[in-house]
Amino acid sequence: MLSYILRRIVATLPVMAIVALFVFSLLYIAPGDPAVVIAGDQASPEDVERIRQSLGLDRPFLVQFGSWVWRILHGDLGTSIFTNLPVSAMIGQRLGPTLSLMIVTLLLTIVVAVPLGVVAAWKAGSLIDRVIMGFAVFGFSLPVFVVGYMLAYIFALELEWLPVQGYTPLTQGFWPWLENLILPAIALGCVYIALVARITRAAMLEVLQQDYIRTAKAKGLGQGGILFIHALKNAAVPIVTVIGIGIALLIGGAVVTESVFAIPGLGRLTIDAILRRDYPVIQGIVLLFSFVYVLVNLMIDVTYTLVDPRIRY
């Protein structure tokens, strides 16, 4: 297993290299110029050109790319054109909020979506099933920002139960940390919950037709034990796959959610960097996201062995 994991990690290197080349080339040919943004609206074209030169943006593509790759190989993601801060430090500042949001959303999804999917499968064709699947369609259909605004209006402005915006680090207490994440996690989790609930239902329906489930019922096992111990475990592989793939959804959704709830995470950093053409930051974040995605896929594969002992690498 360990050698498998190591081989997979080594295999990520060419993937990362291709991503790096792709991202760098895309940004190079994309319109826009950070020097224009820095110089401000009143700046003369000469000032803009001087700033471009000082940033090294006037150098040929290969020189810029070579110098960037050289730095990456030395573990240096570069320095933000705008803030003059190391990209790694900026990512470090933003990692906590995004990671917190994703973890809370993930937990919320598992706690809500899996039981809903199980119950829907158990009561397939009934009113309960239809209601749950109706909610799933609703969750799919509502954009994150609409859910976000609705939640903020009801639970923050009207009921005054939770804050509208912001992020408090875990170091300042569990509840201050959690209260800032509840509404964003629900908003971000809606689509995810809908997706996982539907997949859970589909996977469970198949498993519930199996002979060993009938045997378990014949032996007089309780409904809960059959559903959540015997059936769910055997339906877990597709569910784990979807949860893992859904992390990409979360990364995308975090961009909107962090803007709506003013959470200082990587999503907002990404948008800010793109709008300003802060190339080193964009490149650093895309590399990070690519790495996370590759890593998540690896974790999914490893998790298969935990839920299904028949799978071995």
Added chain:
Amino acid sequence: MDRRTVLKGLAGAGGLALTGGLSAPAIAQGAAARTLRFVPQANLANFDPIWGTQYVVRNAAAMVWDTLYGIDSSFQPQRQMVESEEVTDDGTTWTFKLRSGLKFHDGAPVLSKDVVASLTRWAARDPMGLMIKALQQELTAVDDRTFKWVLKQPYPKMLYALGKNNSPCAFIMPERIAQTDPFKQISEYVGSGPLKFAKSEWVPGAKAVFEKFTDYVPRQEKPSWLAGGKQVMVDRVEWVIMPDPATAAAALQNGEIDWWENPIADLVPVLKKNKNISVDIGDPLGNIGSFRMNFLYPPFNDVKARRAVLMALSQEDYMRAIVGDDNSLWKPLPGYFTPDTPLYTEVGGEILKGKRDLDAAKKLLAESGYSGQPVTCLVAQDQPITKAMGDVTADLLKKLGMNVDFVATDWGTVGSRRAQKTPPGQGGWNMFHTWHAGADCVNPAPYTAIRANGDKAWFGWPTSAGTEKEVTSWFEAKNLDEEKAAIGRLNKAAIDDVVYAPTGFFLSYTAWRKNVSGVTKGPLPLFWGVSKSA
């Protein structure tokens, strides 16, 4: 590796990431009332007011760095860090003496050598500074508190240049910082103003913190814009960056922030209904909407085509698209200078007044020889103001019978593409939309957009000999009457040649919680004199 080992490892890694590196200041409950939480107009992405001249940087810098002079609400430069000044009768030698007791935030005294280095860096980037630099014979420190600026010929607007609030302002920094190349960013933020920048708490795009500088010696005069006594009444000012206006509105209503610099017009009615919130015009100098036409290529290389557009455009259409139905937020602007300021004029502005004459405009356009070629119109969709104006312009051009190539893009792309002098079909353009802060349009000194010196002018590269002649007349004017006369002639010449198309004058609101007092109107948010009760 078994299941338990994997799960323990994951839990450990997650916990570490959530708690590590996330330190943030713990503010005691009692200190909350001493902390003013402010939502600025934009993200503070860099903090060098000479290198980056965006207004949000200027606004933050005005807290951290002081200036030698400050422009007050009557547009007069008043002494700020300077105690006294002398100018020789021929107007070529200025000698300045600094106030005693001035300190930088690292405790070092503010000396003449710091001022000389700061002014040298500023003069390399600022339009007025560049003019002074061109006349400069020497700029030297005479002693620790005295410095001298010797010019080859008089520069009557010297004190205005040193105190103006247009970006870049002549902020005073320690010599070692001010010696940085003006085209490279500083990395140390040691200020001379009433608040210190807490670099360790800066999260670009999310938060910037400023702490009261207890050793700052304010002047005794009443504060007025950037002049007078800058008494800071709170311990901390926290800038909370909120990209989403609806979130900022909700946070203000919920008491999570104290002051929102520029609420969008759509949300103001909701804020006005809240009994805990005050809403008022923030910057009385407002903004001037504009679109610029490219003088280098047809059809707008012909003044008749430019005048045809001006003749047809309705400023009310543009302003309603920007501010909605609130009539207190806009004014028609038959000219180029900021309304309600000393040099405001409507001389020559008849073409922008009265009923719009589309037929006459079409006739004039035909006389220009326009024959249906595409007009490339750049519109930044990520800026609500330019998007609104762009939609109105597209409609206007179509009504005139023009073939519109509407390029909907983002501000970063417009900023880059507008600098292209290539023909419109080859990466260039015919027109783009923007707006100018009213503070930049009170006189020609900071007003880059009004200059019409062809290749050296701002984007669109307008040529208007009459305009340029009157800019020089204004700089040479010896009193307000002469200045007003020059500006009247300038306005007429600029409108005759259509240096750019003004789409109207608009204002915006600012909003704050009622437990905050001392918020005043000004060209930038002024934090001195602002206090907060629990």
